Amino acid sequence: MTIDAITAVLLAMLGGAIRVSTPFLFVSLGETITEKAGRINLGLEGTLVMGAMSAYAASLHSGSPWLGVLAAAGAGAVFGLLHGLLASLRRVNDIALGIALMLLGTGLAFYWGKAYIQPQAPTLSAFHLGAWSDSPALRSALDINPLFIAGLLLAFALHWAFANTRIGLTLRLVGDSEAAARAAGAAVIPTRIAATVLGGALAGVGGAFLSLFYPGSWNEGLSNGQGIMAVALVIFARWQPRRCVLAALMFGAAGAIGPALQSVGISSGYYLFNAAPYALTLLLMALTCSRDTSLKGAPGELSLNR
Amino acid sequence: MQDRSRFSRRNFIKAAAAAPALALLPAAVRDAIAAGGITVGFIYVGARDDFGYNQAHAQAAAALKKLPGVKVIEEEKVAETVAVQKSMEAMIVQDKAAVIFATSFGYFDPHVLKVAAKYPKAHIAHCGGMWTEGKHPKNVASYFGYIDECQYLNGVVAGLTSKTGKFGFVAAKPIPQVLRNINAFTMGARSVNPNATTRVIFTGDWAMPVKEAEAANSLLDQGCDVLTCHVDGPKVVVETAERRGAFSCGYHASQAKLAPKGYLTGAEWDWVTPNTTFAKALQEGKPFPNFVRGGLKEGFVKMSPYGAAVGEKARKAADDVKAKMLKGEFVIFKGPLKDNTGKEVIPAGKSFAQQAIELEGMNYLVEGVIGSV
Incomplete structure (x- = not known):
């Protein structure tokens, strides 16, 4: 492997980390908020697909991709609200409900999205931070979408808010011990519903990134289970927003390895390289889990723990 | 008792109404078949x-x-x-x-x-x-x-339009039909530019939009200036090429609408x-x-009309080959032909017409393709 080839692969991984990570980042941040309040919403895959479809449709009809992002957040919030309300009923299991909503979300998105497979909607533009470079690879790697930056800022803001604001502390209290939260006078159910709505809205925005920026068009195979992976990344990130960033970037970079190696001519075993993100996740999970520290940081009220 | 009698009356009415309809139906079907x-x-x-x-x-x-x-x-x-x-x-x-x-x-x-x-x-x-x-x-x-005929023509057009002589092919799986397309495209390109190379990226499945976009970007980063593909929906590859100012050749159907500047031509089915x-x-x-x-001659496949970026020379070269194909005088796979590891796959003097069953079991990539099955 020559120096050029190594540089090319590393650059592709950098580019991949920036391009591919955003939907993972938004969905996992959304799920972190929901799970911090003590609920699991497995339906975010459906919300993501629904968000992607609504964003594309709204962008096409209004001509403004940012209105598309707003529409995606709205659609995501509606699905979050549905989950939040239904899961508040007695004896409703939030995990089973999430799976039902995942199927509903993808089904509705495919049904309403039929008309939007063909047309081309205006897509989001990027900041060309690599304009100074001669290398097309570096230039394309540094085409950074504003949503990516928003996601980074959001992660740090959430980290701060969980530790320093009244809302953040209430959210964590509700998620860690319902009894303590009631004793402290916190509104348990409304807080959980609000957290699920916010989580859904963020997942919707993640979907908007898929259909409006990268790969930048709407079709039925768009997500390939990214919403499900992102929910898993939350556990990997130990419910910490800043680690979500790391997990999303790593997942994006690992996904770029397969295509990049083939493009420089290293093509044997590409099935293995294409599986790199999943293999890497498994490996890191195995390495970071031990009997003593497993699920450290998990909110106490999650139905995983009860 | 009251209930049961009403139930049976309803059934009777239903049956009475259905009987003529049933009698009519086979006749209608018979008429239709006649x-x-x-x-x-x-x-x-x-x-x-x-x-x-x-x-x-x-x-x-x-x-x-x-x-x-x-x-x-x-x-x-x-x-x-x-x-x-x-x-x-x-x-x-x-x-x-x-x-x-x-x-x-x-x-x-x-x-x-x-x-x-x-x-x-x-x-x-x-x-x-x-x-x-x-x-x-x-x-x-x-x-x-035999859409490989159109892929060969894609290659000719790409070979005469490209500035770098490097082509990118985003493929789903290394099955014979896909390999045959990659090979035909490369041979078409090398017939007009002997130094041309095709880089192949296999994504692993027929519809993986994010991976297809990653593959297209990696290929463009490597200096490829014409992209083509064999995946179910070429939309992502063609749109990515267009956004980055590269050329593209279509597949399956016409994607000309998606890339008004860079769409050269395309291999389309005519089912x-x-x-x-x-x-x-x-x-x-x-x-x-x-x-x-x-194939082309029988009207099973067709070419997209040439895009604005295709020059006179490329049009003529492709039209000449197409004319021969339409007359049934053109053979794509003939010896001596080496695969990209240097092994001879078709010996000199032997040639396979399109109908040859050997071609439907193709398991190699020809010289000039960078990639492996």
Whole structure:
């Protein structure tokens, strides 16, 4: 492997980390908020697909991709609200409900999205931070979408808010011990519903990134289970927003390895390289889990723990 | 008692109303058959308007609808699982479909074979499968087109338009049909530029939009200035090339609308020809053909019109080769031909016409392709 080839692969991984990570980042941040309040919403895959479809449709009809992002957040919030309300009923299991909503979300998105497979909607533009470079690879790697930056800022803001604001502390209290939260006078159910709505809205925005920026068009195979992976990344990130960033970037970079190696001519075993993100996740999970520290940081009220 | 009598009266009325209808129905069906009216079913693996594989089939379905006495029923997004068996059975039993076009490669074995064995009077035509005399049932057919001819022409146009001589090919899986397209494209390009190379990236599945975008970007980063692909929906690859100012050659259907600046030309299916052959044979009571193949000459495949970026020289070179193909005088795969590890795969003096069965089992990439199967 020559120096050029190594540089090319590393650059592709950098580019991949920036391009591919955003939907993972938004969905996992959304799920972190929901799970911090003590609920699991497995339906975010459906919300993501629904968000992607609504964003594309709204962008096409209004001509403004940012209105598309707003529409995606709205659609995501509606699905979050549905989950939040239904899961508040007695004896409703939030995990089973999430799976039902995942199927509903993808089904509705495919049904309403039929008309939007063909047309081309205006897509989001990027900041060309690599304009100074001669290398097309570096230039394309540094085409950074504003949503990516928003996601980074959001992660740090959430980290701060969980530790320093009244809302953040209430959210964590509700998620860690319902009894303590009631004793402290916190509104348990409304807080959980609000957290699920916010989580859904963020997942919707993640979907908007898929259909409006990268790969930048709407079709039925768009997500390939990214919403499900992102929910898993939350556990990997130990419910910490800043680690979500790391997990999303790593997942994006690992996904770029397969295509990049083939493009420089290293093509044997590409099935293995294409599986790199999943293999890497498994490996890191195995390495970071031990009997003593497993699920450290998990909110106490999650139905995983009860 | 009151309840039960009302129940039976209702049943009686229902039966009385249904009797004349039942008596009429077979007559109607008989009339339709006498007039040559048939129902044909189409089953697609993805969305009908995907700018790609399924759209090409749906265009043929739309053309069949216009034939007299032909009723078309369609179902999309049918997985290559037991789901397709259920769809086929429903079309045969409920809709009385005379022939079903099962358009996805993975439908054939075991799904099409099972349903065909269960309903020996129904006909199922499968796209791309290998129907073998003696091994497979007589009511099953296989149809396919020699689209590698169009890929060769894509290569000629790309070879004369490119500045770098480097091409990128985003492919799904290394199956014979895909390898044949990659090879034909590369040989076409090298016929006009002997130093041309094609870099191949396999994504692993037919529809992986994010991975296809990653692959397209990696290829462009490596200096490829013409991209083409063999995935179900070429939309992502063509749009990515256009956004980054590169050229593209289309596949399956025309993607010219998606890339007004960089779309050079494309290899398109024309399924109307084989589909009409099957429908006509059944309408006229002729024997059901089992193995139907054709290329440019037979009208199974066609080229997209040249894009604005294609120069006079490239148009002429491609048109010359196309004219020979239309006359049946052009052979793509002939010896001596080496694969990209230097091994001779077709010895000197031997040539395979398009119908050669050896080509349908292709398992190598020719010299000039960077990649491995």
